[in-house]
Amino acid sequence: MFMHILKYELKSGLRSKDMLIWLILFPILLGTVFKVGFGSIYEKTEKFNSIPIAVVEESENKAFRQVIENIGSAEQPFITASFTDREKAEKLLDDGEIEGIIFSGEKLRLTVKEKGLRETMLKSFVEQYSVREKIAMDAFETAPEKAQQVIESLTAETVSSCREIPVTQGNPDVYVQYFYNLIAMVAMFGCITGMTITSHRQADLSALGARSCCSPVPKSVSVLASLASSFLLQTVCMIICVTFLAFVLKVDFGDRLWLVYPTAIFGSILGVSFGFFIGSIARVNEKVKTAILMTTTMLLCFFSGLMVGNMKAVVAEKAPWFNNINPVAVISDCFYCLNIYEDYDRYFTKLITMAVTIVIFITLGIISSRRKKYASI
Amino acid sequence: MENTVVKIQDLVKRYGDLIALDHFSLEIKEGEIFGLLGPNGSGKTTTINCLLSLLSFDKGRIEIFGKEMTPVSYDIKKDIGIIMQNVAVFDELTVYENIDYFCGLYIKDKNKRKKCIDDAVKFVGLEDFVKFYPKKLSGGLLRRLNIACGIAHKPKLIILDEPTVAVDPQSRNRILEGIQELNKNGATIIYTSHYMEEVEQICTRISIMDKGKKVAEGTKDELKRMIKNTETIIIELLELPDKAYREIASLPHVYDSKFENGKLSVYCSGGKHNLTRVLEVLQKNELGFGRVYTELPTLNDVFLEITGTALRDKED
Numbered sequence A: 001m002f003m004h005i006l007k008y009e010l011k012s013g014l015r016s017k018d019m020l021i022w023l024i025l026f027p028i029l030l031g032t033v034f035k036v037g038f039g040s041i042y043e044k045t046e047k048f049n050s051i052p053i054a055v056v057e058e059s060e061n062k063a064f065r066q067v068i069e070n071i072g073s074a075e076q077p078f079i080t081a082s083f084t085d086r087e088k089a090e091k092l093l094d095d096g097e098i099e100g101i102i103f104s105g106e107k108l109r110l111t112v113k114e115k116g117l118r119e120t121m122l123k124s125f126v127e128q129y130s131v132r133e134k135i136a137m138d139a140f141e142t143a144p145e146k147a148q149q150v151i152e153s154l155t156a157e158t159v160s161s162c163r164e165i166p167v168t169q170g171n172p173d174v175y176v177q178y179f180y181n182l183i184a185m186v187a188m189f190g191c192i193t194g195m196t197i198t199s200h201r202q203a204d205l206s207a208l209g210a211r212s213c214c215s216p217v218p219k220s221v222s223v224l225a226s227l228a229s230s231f232l233l234q235t236v237c238m239i240i241c242v243t244f245l246a247f248v249l250k251v252d253f254g255d256r257l258w259l260v261y262p263t264a265i266f267g268s269i270l271g272v273s274f275g276f277f278i279g280s281i282a283r284v285n286e287k288v289k290t291a292i293l294m295t296t297t298m299l300l301c302f303f304s305g306l307m308v309g310n311m312k313a314v315v316a317e318k319a320p321w322f323n324n325i326n327p328v329a330v331i332s333d334c335f336y337c338l339n340i341y342e343d344y345d346r347y348f349t350k351l352i353t354m355a356v357t358i359v360i361f362i363t364l365g366i367i368s369s370r371r372k373k374y375a376s377i
Numbered sequence B: 001m002e003n004t005v006v007k008i009q010d011l012v013k014r015y016g017d018l019i020a021l022d023h024f025s026l027e028i029k030e031g032e033i034f035g036l037l038g039p040n041g042s043g044k045t046t047t048i049n050c051l052l053s054l055l056s057f058d059k060g061r062i063e064i065f066g067k068e069m070t071p072v073s074y075d076i077k078k079d080i081g082i083i084m085q086n087v088a089v090f091d092e093l094t095v096y097e098n099i100d101y102f103c104g105l106y107i108k109d110k111n112k113r114k115k116c117i118d119d120a121v122k123f124v125g126l127e128d129f130v131k132f133y134p135k136k137l138s139g140g141l142l143r144r145l146n147i148a149c150g151i152a153h154k155p156k157l158i159i160l161d162e163p164t165v166a167v168d169p170q171s172r173n174r175i176l177e178g179i180q181e182l183n184k185n186g187a188t189i190i191y192t193s194h195y196m197e198e199v200e201q202i203c204t205r206i207s208i209m210d211k212g213k214k215v216a217e218g219t220k221d222e223l224k225r226m227i228k229n230t231e232t233i234i235i236e237l238l239e240l241p242d243k244a245y246r247e248i249a250s251l252p253h254v255y256d257s258k259f260e261n262g263k264l265s266v267y268c269s270g271g272k273h274n275l276t277r278v279l280e281v282l283q284k285n286e287l288g289f290g291r292v293y294t295e296l297p298t299l300n301d302v303f304l305e306i307t308g309t310a311l312r313d314k315e316d
């Protein structure tokens, strides 16, 4: 019986125009619009611009000088350094010509003006170098003929390790945020499929519901079968959406793409549950409900920055709790964490938030649709 | 003896302050085509929804097949077929798939189900439309699909709530004949309508409802016997002198008469030779007349006499 209902729910869902439009065509279109709109920004930000710094030598540090020169001669230098004195360097920093000053002497010291990703990278460069310097110094003393080789490997290690630290393998560019939000939005559109389930199953919401309630199939079975079908349909939509973004539009989701899929699917389950919940508690007709859900979803998307990029930051400042409960923000944060952080801690925290929300929505939905007789039809 | 299929006792249903069903009782025997006749808003749909345990009610008891009906009475539900007043089909499934879906909720065996679906399709005459989507069907055909979805599993009790509303005459006749055929094949039928002609045409027993109350019940002949009027004689006349009119009005069995627009209407109650007697009076007075005909009472007259308002006046 479960399979019979599932089969027909799937059939009917796959043929539904709403689904085709909102869950497949709409994200493809919007994604394309984003891609075209961000095209130029994308080109620019994809290439890493080297960080201009000044090096002030307080005492001679041959190894460091060599490393800096090595870096400077690379094809895409991590930093471009000019050697100068303290006064000039400070002036350059004030004018914004450079982003940091490294004082080389007994120990390396770093001065920066602002705080940001690039400054963090500089800091970690200095730290990484200091750790490795000792090894290099030893090499100079014991085997001077190998000095060149040691410097080269020192350079490579330092650069690669500090490029990795804050940014890991992902692409931190702001514009990817839009695509994360887009996926989150499609996931949330699952609420419409979720809502249809309740309408099809409740006697007071539709003639179909009434007919379904008159059949000898227990409601729990038919509701679960329909939920399962929505989850499956939504999964298909998410796979299409992510695949389109990643492989057709070539949006760079970092090298954890394989995790983007399940995350998106998980997000869509959240969307379906949300619709199922709203569908069960709000006793109004389907058209009104669809309107309510679409508006809610769009609002949530707005607050998570789908339309205005820095909206999420604004919300984070004014009402940080809202980003934690806004399902769209939670889903898109999930992708962000996946992309940005080396470890999985924050990613899992977001996943757990999602799981808890799903359980709450479904439980409340089932409780309020469990009612067997209606006072009014 | 005949078995009682449906028994409704003292049903009371309120929507807020509105009393939709007021101590309504009903008993339907196996093999009947039971008509529930009443104007819009009289509580027919409410009765059906209570019967199916979709609606909660304030008071009363409902039994189907001798067992109390509850929302989880799956063994009762499997033998019921419902055709709701609103069409309930999936827009994204074809005619065939729709019937298969609903039939499949009752019959698991695929081969048995296939046969049932084919029967149902043939029964409602949708053979040429099995691959159509509901949107492409005309109102009448859609209603027929709605019926096919409700009866494909060959239920013992079939409930039809106004299945002919907004249906063309051809589909309507087909539906009415179909209902009689289902009944011949052994199903008990509950049929609600506000069209008295339909109810008169097919129902073996009728309950007339008004404002949530049962106002009369019986076979159509029984119902008609309940009222005073047995026939109405209508004669077309050019003129009718007062004397002759008074003579006619005082004939035995005549309880009312009127002369308007060249038409004399004589309302009779019982008696055998009413027409002859009226014509004798006219001849005696040497009055020429045109067309003469008599009308037998309709359910509308029954309703009119019992409630004081015409059934027709209340239609949509």
Ligand SMILES: Nc1ncnc2c1ncn2[C@@H]1O[C@H](COP(=O)(O)OP(=O)(O)O)[C@@H](O)[C@H]1O
Binding pocket: A376, A377, B015, B018, B020, B038, B039, B040, B041, B042, B043, B044, B045, B046, B047
């Ligand atoms: N959900 C409802 N809420 C309030 N009143 C209702 C509701 N459904 C029906 N009614 C009222 O109950 C009465 C009976 O309605 P209904 O059973 O639909 O009549 P019928 O099917 O005979 O046309 C009507 O007066 C109608 O307005």
Ligand SMILES: [Mg+2]
Binding pocket: B041, B044, B045, B046, B085, B161, B162
């Ligand atoms: Mg009705």
